Amino acid sequence: MMEKKPDIDDGFGSCPIPIHSQSNVLLGHGSGGKLSADLMRNVFLPAFNNSFLEQLNDSVTLPFSGSELAFTTDSFVVDPFFFPGGNIGSLAIHGTVNDLAVSGARPLFISAAFILEEGFPMEDLKTIVASMQQACEESGVILVTGDTKVVDKGKCDSIFITTSGIGGMGNSPRISVDRAQPGDKIILSGAIGNHGIAILSVRAGIEFETELLSDSASLIEPIQEILEVSSKIHCLRDPTRGGLSSALNEIAQSSKVGVELDETSIPVCDQVRGACELLGLDPLCVANEGKFVAVVGEKDADKVLRQLRKNPLGREAAIIGEVVKEHPEMxxxxxxxxxxRVVQMLAGEQLPRIC
Amino acid sequence: MKYIDEYRDEKLARNIVNDISRTLTRPWVIMEVCGGQTHAIVKYGLDQMFPKRMELVHGPGCPVCVTPLELIDKALAIASRPDVIFCSFGDMMRVPGSGDDLLQVKARGGDVRIVYSPLDALKLARENPEKKVVFFAVGFETTAPANAMAVWKAKEDGVRNFSMLVSHVLVPPAMTAILNSSKNRVQGFLAAGHVCSVMGYWEYEPISTDYRVPIVVSGFEPLDILEGILMLVRQLELGKAKVENQYTRIVTRSGNTLAQEKILDVFEVCDRNWRGIGEIPQSGLRLKDEFNSFDAAKIFKTEQIQTQESPLCISGEILQGLKKPSDCPAFGRQCTPENPLGTTMVSSEGTCAAFYNFGRHELQEFY
Structure with a gap:
């Protein structure tokens, strides 16, 4: 039987239900939404407290012998590790390459650390490693170092991969989540939600039939192409966990600006819309692994959009809204x-272990 | 997307809103009973579209919100047992009990799983014969047939390790309770379309006649809700009080009789506590005695768990349409979806969560 905690004394004295103490880590802390932001603010930032970590971009920019490097790291725990349109290996490369790419960097070198569960099939491992190599080739990066640990059966779920990456910063103007300015246009590179829904469709317990594939892909090409045609790309973000809503809220908060979207202009394919209607999910909160959002100076927006649409990964790109000075951070x-309506950052987890 | 976009057409919506505005000659208070409708109204900003004197209040039709604290505590106790796989719809996961929620139980090692159907839980029971699989059966008449079917099937197939913790509630007694309240302001109801798809709407006819209140069965898409409101306003302005059906593409007067039979095969009507409201006579469903061996409350002997709710919590008044979230001093401050103080903030169908998630409190500062 549960022990009853004393009622809270929170000033209005009416509600018998105590505030979450959150004495344990919850799945929501890894959702990329509000709880993740809390964890960052309350646990990690105070401990490490330095100006690099405080950049809070997808990758950090570091000074290196007169030039600049971009550096990032990411862990992958996706369940199931084979999913329609990819596997944990290709995802681990794309994820890290994309985090570098959205900083305006050209990804160069990758490391990979594997945590494997005793008994994991060797054939599966070979397949995963082969997709990693293929993804490296497509992205123009080299996997140069790695590590492997094996744990007792039952001590981890099959396979977890952590990748880190280094990229070289070009001469393009600084791209950062805090650079959005009123008047900027918001360009989305394609339809949202495919990755999250593709994973969901094969998740044990809730399988449903769809031909939907994950959008997992390297974004380096389309991003480099738009950086070549415009010097007015202020922010780039890949809306992975937490989806488009988290990416745009982070931009609004860091840049202290408002964002206004037009729902009808946001591309969402019918399978994703249908699944979201059925399951009560919001496509704006569903994860993507091959999309990015660009905040672009008004004058260059059409030019960037035209360029982006020339690339197969940007064929469905659209201007979905704009940056305004009203209602800052919203x-x-x-x-x-x-x-x-206000688009909020996801509170708990909509769907755990999607990447 | 077909069968969705047609019901979200801006031009048609404007036409209906204009009709509502033209028909209105004085203030009216309408309640949408179902949480799904509340969600749609706030999501699409429907209530911002018509004149302020047409007031919408939000009803008790969120099953998560009205599930009593005591039952949540029972669920938490059962879910904490090492021999149990506890299955629930996703929204119940974050509902706080006296000191915990199912996510915390899961974080401490409890086997708690989200399922989309009670039949998935039954499947889990078959696949895990060494475990006791418990499904948390909450909801209105809409979810009752599938839950009844799962128990009926478990009995027929002899699946002995499957059981249900039942907290089913019924809509008509709740509407009657609201109308009986001395503080009642509601003058017309949008009845919940999906409840009526199962039950039909014949049982609302006596309520409409006895209380002289118009009731319109309505769907959940923006145009459904707007048309339902227009039908109610027309009745109110003409002094009529009858049951009308806006949701004709889904709902008939007699409903789904096969589903109704299945409910009555397995469940019987009982008195039920509603969170924040209190006991409403004959407002719930419980398993019949012949299904005792599938009743988790009996199997796990949870009778000793008794929790009192504070009579001061305002979610009860919110559920009866007497107050709005903005009337609560904790709303959006101490009480948010990540730290819900009350159930109406937890479920996406809860009035407070709908207001919060779609930023209604923040919007008010700008518009």
Whole structure:
């Protein structure tokens, strides 16, 4: 039987239900949403407290003998590790390459650390490693160092991979989550939600039939192409965990600006819309692994959009909204029938272990 | 997307809103009963579209919100047992009990799983014969047939390690309770379309007649809700009080009789506590005696768990349409979806969560 805690004394004295003490780590802490941000703010930032970590970009920019390097790291625990459109190996390369790419860097070198569960099939490992190599080739990076640990059966779920990456910063103007300015246009590189829904469709217990594939892909090409045509790309973000809503809220908060979206202009494919309607999910909170959002100076927006649409990964790119000076740090969206709502960052986890 | 976009057409929506505005001659208070409708109203900003004197209040139709604290505590106790796989719909995971929620139980090692159907839980029971699989059966008449089917099938197939913790509630007694309250302000109801798809709407006819209140069965898409409101406003302005059906593509007067039979095969009507509201006579469903061996409350002997709710919590008044989230001093401050103080903040269908998630409190500062 549960022990009853004393009632809270929170000033309004009415509700018998205590605030979460959160004495344990919850799945939501890894969601990329609000709980993840709390964890960053309350545990990691105070401990390591340095100006590099405080950049809070997808990768950090470091000074290196007169030039600049971009550096990032990411862990992959996706369940199941083979999913429609990819596997944990290709995802581990794409994820890290993309985190470098959205900083404006050209990814160069990758490391990979494997945690394997005793008994994991060797054939599966070979398949995963082969996809990693293929993803490296497609992204123009070299996997140069790594590590392997094996744990007792039952002590981890099959396979976890951590990759880190280094990239060289070009001469393009600084791209950062805090550089959005009123008047900027928001460009999305393609339809959202495919990765999260593809994973969900094969997740034990909730399988459903769809031909949807994960969008997992390296974004280095389309990003380098738009950086070549415009010097007014202020922010780039790949909306992975937490989805588009987290990416845009982070931009609004860091840049202290408002964001206004038009729901009808956000590309979402029918399978994703249908699954979200059925399961009560919000496509804006569903993860992507091959999309990015670019905040671009108004004058260059059309040029960037045209360039992006030439690349197969940007064929469905669209301007989905703009940056405004009103309602700073808040993302508003106009609904298809005209009302407005605030787009919040995801609170708990919508779906754990998607990457 | 077909069958969705047609019901979200901006031009048609504007036409209906104009009709509502033209028909209105004085203030009216309408309650949408179902949490799914509350969610849609706030998500699409429907209530921002028509004149302020047409007031929408949000009803008790969120099953997560009305599940009593005591039952949540029972669920937590069962889910904490090492021999149990506890299955629940996703929304129940974050509902706080007296000191915990299912996610915390899971974080401490409890085997707690989200399922989309009670039949998935039954499947888990078959696959894990060494475990006791318990499904948390909450909901209105909409989820009752599938839950009844799962128990019925478990009995027929002899799946002995499957059971249900039942907290089913019924809509008509809740509407009657609201109308009986001396503080009632509601003058017309949008009835919950999906509840009526199962039960039909014949059982609302006596309520409409006895209390002289118009009731319109309505769907969940923006145009459904707007049309339902227009039908209610027309009745109110003409002084009529009858049951009308806006959701004709889904709902008939007699409903799904096969589903109703299955409910009555397995469940019987009982008195039920509603969180924040209190006991409403004949407002719930419990398993019949012949299904005792599938009743988790009996199997795990949870009778000794008794939790009192504070009579001061305002979620009860919110669930009866007497107060709005903005009337609560904790709303959006101490109480948020990541730190919910009350159930109406937990479920996406809860009024407080709908207001919070779609930023209604923040919008008010700008518009």
């Amino acid at each position: 993302v508003l969206m106009r609904s298809p029938i005209g009302g407005k």
